Amino acid sequence: MLAGEALETPRHAWKELKPMEKVVLFKLMEPKPAMRFYDTLPSDEKYFLFTAFDPGSIAPITEDLSPRLRSLFHRLTEECYEHMLRGLA
Secondary structure, eight states: OOSSSOOHHHHHHGGGSOHHHHHHHHHHSOHHHHHHHHHHSOHHHHHHHHHTOSGGGGHHHHTTSOHHHHTTSOOOOHHHHHHHHHHHO
16 A cells, blocks of 8 residues: 555544654655655645654654564655745745
C-alpha cells in the first residue's frame, strides 16, 4: 500500500492520526508515492510534514528498533525536499 498507487487508505485515515503517527506513516512511504500523497494535503498538513523532513524527527520511534525495522523507513531525497518546499509556496 505505501509503495504503490493506492493512496486512498492513508488519505482516509490521515485526519484520525496523531501528529507522530502522521510523520511515521509518511516516512514509511517510498519517495514517489510520498510526494503524490503530500500534494493532496492541505497547506497546514504540508507545512507540518515539511517541518518533520529531518530523519531525526522520528528518532523517538526508531531508536529502539532493530536495523531491519529501521530500514523500512525511507530517507527522502533533496529533490523531495525541494518538491515539498515548492508545495508550500
